[in-house]
Amino acid sequence: MRLQRKLSNGDWHDDPDRMDLVDKAIEIDAWLAHPGRAPMTTRDEVLAYLATGQTIHHGTDWYAELRDADAIRPVQRPVVERVICSRCGASIPRVLAMSSSSGTVCPDCYDDASY
Numbered sequence: 137m138r139l140q141r142k143l144s145n146g147d148w149h150d151d152p153d154r155m156d157l158v159d160k161a162i163e164i165d166a167w168l169a170h171p172g173r174a175p176m177t178t179r180d181e182v183l184a185y186l187a188t189g190q191t192i193h194h195g196t197d198w199y200a201e202l203r204d205a206d207a208i209r210p211v212q213r214p215v216v217e218r219v220i221c222s223r224c225g226a227s228i229p230r231v232l233a234m235s236s237s238s239g240t241v242c243p244d245c246y247d248d249a250s251y
């Protein structure tokens with residue numbers, strides 16, 4: 137568990153001792169509508185909720201959120217299949233590859249129609 141709160145510039149700031157913010161979140165959770173779950177009433181409930189990677193509001197400002205940094209998984213980038221241009225040897229995403237008489241080429245080589 138690594139409690140973080142969001143700053144007004146959108147960055148997340150480590151704030152391990154701000155249990156007062158967790159208490160605020162409990163206060164606010166009581167009057168926010170939560171489709172699919174009951175309002176949280178204890179710190180343990182909030183911390184368990186944050187441990188699932190969710191964020192929770194502790195105030196009415198857009199950035200007034202808490203999260204558990206340990207629960208945030210790095211965003212998975214989709215793997216882009218790459219191919220080698222048969223003319224210049226550049227590595228390019230397959231979606232950009234063009235078919236030519238000399239094989240699979242990059243857009244630059246394809247545009248260079250002089251070959």
Ligand SMILES: [Zn+2]
Nearest residue numbers: 221224242245
């Ligand atoms: Zn090329």
